Amino acid sequence: MRKTLRIARRQYFDKQIHNMASDRKRPWDLMPWTRERKMPAVEAILDNEGNLCNTEEKLFETLHNTYNAADNREVDVSSMYREIEEFKEREWVKFSVQEFHDALKNCAKNTAPGPDHVSWRLCQP
Incomplete structure (x- = not known):
């Protein structure tokens, strides 16, 4: 059986x-x-020398040094903008409000907003 x-x-x-x-x-x-499966985060992180971060102070120091390694470094922003390729502005095909609402009707209402932070609730009637 x-x-x-x-x-x-x-x-x-x-x-x-x-x-x-x-x-x-x-x-x-x-x-x-x-x-x-919970794994203690402090014991799972190693510092740059391969030692375990077994105290909160050691963990903070390791994470701080990792994520703020570029802190106080000079950045030439103007040279970064020169490297970005400019695209030609494209024309939009005209559409009506009804066409817009019809296109959004089939979209999910619970998705995360995009980079513009516009959620579907603002667009859908």
Whole structure:
């Protein structure tokens, strides 16, 4: 009985995994099946010399030195702008408000706003 149940479970879950990964092409749907594995962050981070960051002070010092390594360095912004290629301005094809609303009707309402911070709630009627 146990062996039969184990085989049936294995076949069921193999089929589910195959459906999620290949048919629907959404392997991230499998994520709720996994358990959260907590790893102490302090013990997982090494400093530049390969030593563990086992105190909060050592962890802060390591992260500070890593992410602020370029602090107080001079940056020539004007040379950076000269390197950026300018594109020709393109003309927009005119469209009506109704066409705009029809195009947005099929979009998801719960997506994150883009770089302009405009959410769908502002665009949709």
